[in-house]
Amino acid sequence: MKFPEPFLTGRPAISFELFPPKTDKALADLDERLPKLLALEPTFLTVTYGALGTTRERTLEIAARIRRDFGRNVAHHLTCVGATRDEISRILDEIADTGIENIVALRGDPPLGQTEFRPVEGGFRHASELVAHIRSRGGFGIAVAGYPEKHVEAPDWETDLAHLRDKVQAGADVVVTQLFYDNDDYYRFVGRCRTAGISVPIIPGLMPIQSVDQIKRITSMCGAQIPSLLASKLEAVRDEPAKVHQLAIEHCAVQASELLRAGCRVSISTCSIRRHRSRRSWSGSSRCSSSCAAPPCLGDPGVTLRGPTIPSA
């Protein structure tokens, strides 16, 4: 099923975002966990690309396996980092050969220590160029990234929204947002997008907090804010992983429930999940979503739970 179809069915759509494991042992763990994750019946899954230091080959390996062995809808993330137009074309050919029908098209981040993204010679500078390239070849549904609290490099909202509109005009079918921890940021963002003439579905991305240090690192990189009440609760239990985990799950569940109650058609995209305890928590979220068949609000948003592996506590 190609984007934007999963969001136009009138039913809640659930999607999980997987971060490919870095080690062979973690890959074996994922093999064991994947069927359990798929038993939750996500509408589709997406697999990140080179994010958080993961290897790129594993993205295709895992996405292809989900498509081939389980016959599920899957989207392969793809960035402009370190690749020429021809290399991107070759990767797209490989992806298409596996039967994968969707790409999450991204620019990627500058390498650690650099503040500015520099494309390789013959590569793409902005995600909009990658989107245009994918669209010109045809064959894929395309999602792009949106930023409820503005992209860190953008000087102002107007500029950032103009660039998001460029991506949509270049051929993106849906927007998936960066993580946020206050739903009002998402609602305001959708309002801004609609005013700016961006009318495609905007899928909110929620990332469960893993640890206090992890979330501080991520939010300092991407500019997202942790609400002060949540921050102080986390700080109070920072050395007790089980309590941090519990808070993280509760906060995500509240965010998702609120979005659902707002009448959103739902897509939940989450993380690779390491322990059964975590899986049960997410089952709770997806049950919550399946009870929501209300008409969409704010266009056609869904709820996306995205994030890295939840640690064992």
Ligand SMILES: Cc1cc2nc3c(=O)[nH]c(=O)nc-3n(C[C@H](O)[C@H](O)[C@H](O)COP(=O)(O)OP(=O)(O)OC[C@H]3O[C@@H](n4cnc5c(N)ncnc54)[C@H](O)[C@@H]3O)c2cc1C
């Ligand atoms: C849902 C989601 C999934 C992600 N998955 C991955 C992943 O798998 N792998 C990974 O490495 N990273 C991933 N990222 C992170 C992403 O690569 C970074 O956020 C990156 O900094 C920006 O990517 P982008 O696609 O939004 O870039 P762009 O849309 O190119 O925007 C980046 C910056 O450039 C500006 N800009 C855009 N066009 C122009 C223009 N024409 N002129 C001047 N400025 C312009 C924008 O305003 C913005 O400030 C993901 C992010 C999200 C939200």
